[in-house]
Structures are given as C-alpha cells and as structure tokens.
Amino acid sequence: MNGLTVDKVCARYGRTEVVTDVSVEVPRGDLLAVLGPSGGGKTTLLRVIAGLHPAAAGRVVADGRTVTDLPPERRGVGLVPQEGALFPHLDVARNIGYGLTRPTWDSRVRQRAARARRVEELLDLVGLAGMGRRKPSELSGGQQQRVALARALAPRPAVVLLDEPFSALDAGLRSSLRADVRVLLREQQVAAVLVTHDQAEALAIADRVAVMLDGRLAQAGTPEEVYRTPASIAVGEFVGEAIVLDAEAEGDHAHTAVGKVQLIAPGRGTGRILVRPEQIAVEPALDDSPFTIRDIAFGGAHSEVRVDGPGAAIRSLRGSVDDLRAGDAVSVRVCAPVPFYAG
Numbered sequence: 609m610n611g612l613t614v615d616k617v618c619a620r621y622g623r624t625e626v627v628t629d630v631s632v633e634v635p636r637g638d639l640l641a642v643l644g645p646s647g648g649g650k651t652t653l654l655r656v657i658a659g660l661h662p663a664a665a666g667r668v669v670a671d672g673r674t675v676t677d678l679p680p681e682r683r684g685v686g687l688v689p690q691e692g693a694l695f696p697h698l699d700v701a702r703n704i705g706y707g708l709t710r711p712t713w714d715s716r717v718r719q720r721a722a723r724a725r726r727v728e729e730l731l732d733l734v735g736l737a738g739m740g741r742r743k744p745s746e747l748s749g750g751q752q753q754r755v756a757l758a759r760a761l762a763p764r765p766a767v768v769l770l771d772e773p774f775s776a777l778d779a780g781l782r783s784s785l786r787a788d789v790r791v792l793l794r795e796q797q798v799a800a801v802l803v804t805h806d807q808a809e810a811l812a813i814a815d816r817v818a819v820m821l822d823g824r825l826a827q828a829g830t831p832e833e834v835y836r837t838p839a840s841i842a843v844g845e846f847v848g849e850a851i852v853l854d855a856e857a858e859g860d861h862a863h864t865a866v867g868k869v870q871l872i873a874p875g876r877g878t879g880r881i882l883v884r885p886e887q888i889a890v891e892p893a894l895d896d897s898p899f900t901i902r903d904i905a906f907g908g909a910h911s912e913v914r915v916d917g918p919g920a921a922i923r924s925l926r927g928s929v930d931d932l933r934a935g936d937a938v939s940v941r942v943c944a945p946v947p948f949y950a951g
C-alpha cells in the first residue's frame with residue numbers, strides 16, 4: 609500500500625511497555641488523528657514511526673518499504689514537532705532547506721539552485737512567500753508552525769507526523785491553520801498522522817480517528833463511527849460529551865430512567881447506554897414530570913440544559929432556550945438510536 613502501515617507495533621521504556629500491539633494503515637492523502645488521554649502512548653507511537661524510538665516488536669512500512677530498522681533520515685517520514693522546534697539562529701529558508709540533500713563538490717551549483725527553488729516553492733505552498741530571510745523570532749506562532757510543516761514536507765516524504773502542532777495557538781488561528789494544513793496535506797498526497805488531545809480537532813480534521821487508551825488501540829474508525837458507535841464506554845467518554853444511563857435491553861430497544869430508547873444494534877439484559885447531549889430532547893412538561901431543570905449554560909449557537917431526575921443527571925444541547933427556565937419541570941426523551949453496552 610502507498611502510505612503508512614504500522615503493523616503490531618510495541619514499544620517500551622526500560623521494562624515498561626507503553627505501546628502494545630498497535631496496527632493502523634494510512635493511505636496517501638489521508639489523515640489519521642491519534643486521540644487519547646495523557647500518558648496513553650501517542651507520542652511514543654509517533655516517535656517509533658519517525659525512528660526516534662525503537663520498536664520492541666512489529667513493523668513500520670512507508671510506501672511499501674519496511675523502515676523499522678532505518679535511521680530517521682532514511683525513512684521518508686517527516687515530523688512536525690510540538691511548537692515547531694525551529695532552529696532559532698537559522699532564517700526561515702535555511703530552516704526549510706535543512707532536511708534537503710547537502711550539495712556535493714561536483715554538483716554544488718546545480719544542487720544549490722535546485723534547493724533554493726524547492727525552498728521558494730515550499731514558502732509559497734505554506735503561504736509565506738517573501739519571508740525566507742526572516743528569523744523564526746520575527747514570525748507569529750502560526751507562521752512558525754507553517755515553517756515547521758514546510759521543513760517536514762521539503763524532502764517529499766511519504767508520511768508526515770504532526771505532534772500537537774496547533775496546541776500553542778489561540779482558538780481562531782488554530783481552526784484556520786488546521787483547515788489550511790488539512791488541504792495542503794491532501795494536495796501533497798502524504799499520509800498524515802496527527803497526535804492531539806483535542807477531541808473536536810480530531811473529529812473535524814481526520815479521515816479516521818484512532819483512540820489510544822493505556823498504550824492500546826481501543827478503536828479506529830471514521831469520526832462518525834468513533835463518536836456515534838464507540839467500541840466501549842471509555843472510548844465514548846473520551847471522544848465527546850457522554851451521558852451514560854443504566855439500561856435493560858430488549859432487542860431493538862432498552863428501558864431507562866428517561867423511558868424507552870431505540871438501540872443501534874439489538875441487545876439483551878442489563879447494561880448501559882451512551883447518549884450524546886444533542887440526542888436528548890428537553891421540552892416544557894405538559895403533565896407531571898419528575899425531571900426539573902437545574903441550570904442553563906448559555907453557549908451562543910448551542911446552550912446546555914442540565915436536568916435532574918430520578919436515576920439520571922441529563923445534559924441536553926439546544927439551539928434556543930427561550931421557552932425554558934431553571935426549576936421548570938420538563939419531559940426528557942432520547943431522540944436517536946444509541947449504543948448499548950452489556951454488563
């Protein structure tokens with residue numbers, strides 16, 4: 609396959625295994641977001657792919673070539689580290705050109721010209737044309753990240769790894785840079801792996817999301833799959849806001865504290881369901897209802913309504929909350945099929 613294959617990779621620090629049996633595939637042009645709590649093994653996995661940390665077992669394959677035992681510079685894998693990590697004493701052009709082949713004595717002039725052309729091309733690509741002579745300290749945080757990306761792309765790698773590349777940026781800049789980077793990586797047809805803590809970022813930018821819990825791949829799937837049908841309650845709680853309710857399943861539906869709920873897949877017996885706040889409809893109660901509004905957190909486009917009731921603390925997202933007040937009695941209904949977890 610063209611792109612990246614990680615096949616049953618394990619990694620250790622000393623005797624402690626921190627990555628266990630991880631397998632993922634990323635075709636060229638695709639972006640895989642690796643999501644997980646702190647200490648879950650995300651950065652270590654990235655370092656194994658980049659060749660900065662040895663794999664204790666398994667294989668890393670880039671564009672069909674097994675690179676597991678090659679040094680970082682011979683893998684065809686580019687890395688955009690956290691906060692760019694540019695060389696402060698080199699100007700932007702030199703930072704970008706750093707990873708390109710050094711000229712040899714017999715072809716120095718020709719290679720130098722080719723390097724300069726490639727650097728100009730990359731500056732253009734990341735929207736920094738004309739800034740080649742500046743020092744990193746003369747750039748904004750977002751511009752520095754663009755330089756780090758250009759540096760990673762310079763040798764035309766098959767794979768680019770991005771380790772929390774937007775974490776130091778403010779929200780507005782972060783989402784615009786993220787969208788630009790996504791388009792650029794697809795245009796360049798590299799296989800990209802992005803490590804992030806930010807669930808919304810992973811769901812927004814990725815073709816596929818891999819959730820790592822305790823060094824293991826808990827689930828890999830499209831953003832919709834991991835959000836709507838998480839493999840476990842733990843994955844569901846990590847990927848987004850989750851309301852977990854006790855349930856008694858009977859085929860295609862289950863009985864819960866908020867009434868009868870449709871299930872995505874049939875289930876039977878005692879267990880739990882996982883519901884997203886936007887799947888819960890809260891309406892002013894027409895009859896007696898045991899549910900009352902605890903408070904409403906106004907949130908612009910979507911406000912959160914928190915509801916107390918017997919056996920359930922509910923959060924619901926709503927566009928308008930004009931008809932609701934704290935203390936009101938309300939009816940609560942789950943308005944979409946949800947996943948059920950037995951046991």
Ligand SMILES: Nc1ncnc2c1ncn2[C@@H]1O[C@H](COP(=O)(O)OP(=O)(O)OP(=O)(O)O)[C@@H](O)[C@H]1O
Pocket residue numbers: 621626644645646647648649650651652653805
């Ligand atoms: N150099 C090291 N020596 C020993 N243990 C380490 C080292 N680096 C990381 N670890 C441990 O390995 C585990 C995985 O760390 P890793 O940095 O891969 O997790 P992570 O998911 O990237 O976390 P974060 O989101 O906080 O960056 C953690 O328990 C961490 O303490």
